[in-house]
């Protein structure tokens with residue numbers, strides 16, 4: 001069997017990861033409730049009719065008081081440019097809203113849950 005070594009984590013990235021873990025722990029204490037809910041509500045309100053059903057379904061699935069909200073970077077580019085530990089670039093989402101940002105890129109972008117790199 002051919003075994004592949006795990007890709008080593010650079011010292012710099014290890015430091016960023018540790019900082020990020022601290023920032024996320026703090027955000028879990030200070031930002032209560034899924035931040036996706038307000039964005040989905042506004043989007044559902046403003047969306048053209050054809051998109052409303054998807055937003056309403058996402059709103060129904062949102063679990064705002066989930067105990068461990070997931071850190072999400074609306075600006076994907078920030079994952080590469082040192083923004084991983086920047087609390088201003090982290091949105092705390094419930095599992096359902098986090099999955100919505102992966103599955104519904106266009107709707108999430110229109111709702112402000114994803115920011116295209118060219119707009120960052």
Ligand SMILES: [Zn+2]
Pocket residue numbers: 034035036037061062063064093094095096097098
């Ligand atoms: Zn949510």
